[in-house]
Amino acid sequence: MCGPVPMPAACPKPARAPLSAAVIGSPEPLCPVCSTARGGRLWKSACSARCRAALSRRRRAEAQSGRDRKVRELLKAALRMVGH
Numbered sequence: 001m002c003g004p005v006p007m008p009a010a011c012p013k014p015a016r017a018p019l020s021a022a023v024i025g026s027p028e029p030l031c032p033v034c035s036t037a038r039g040g041r042l043w044k045s046a047c048s049a050r051c052r053a054a055l056s057r058r059r060r061a062e063a064q065s066g067r068d069r070k071v072r073e074l075l076k077a078a079l080r081m082v083g084h
């Protein structure tokens with residue numbers, strides 16, 4: 001927790017994690033689902049149809065959960081405004 005403290009030194013900046021050289025310098029794109037080499041098929045987002053389906057499912061679930069959180073926050077703010 002980094003609250004308003006008189007000493008700025010008490011709140012050190014978190015060390016920035018170095019970007020993984022394995023990710024940047026990888027000659028072969030890895031499948032984001034199963035982490036196997038995609039074999040240079042850059043036009044594909046995943047190594048196989050199965051992984052691609054899993055990836056899109058995951059993305060949809062993430063988008064859905066993000067939207068739910070936003071709606072909940074807005075709802076809470078609205079209820080505060082009405083005085084509940």
Ligand SMILES: [Zn+2]
Pocket residue numbers: 031032033034035036046047048051
């Ligand atoms: Zn895969």
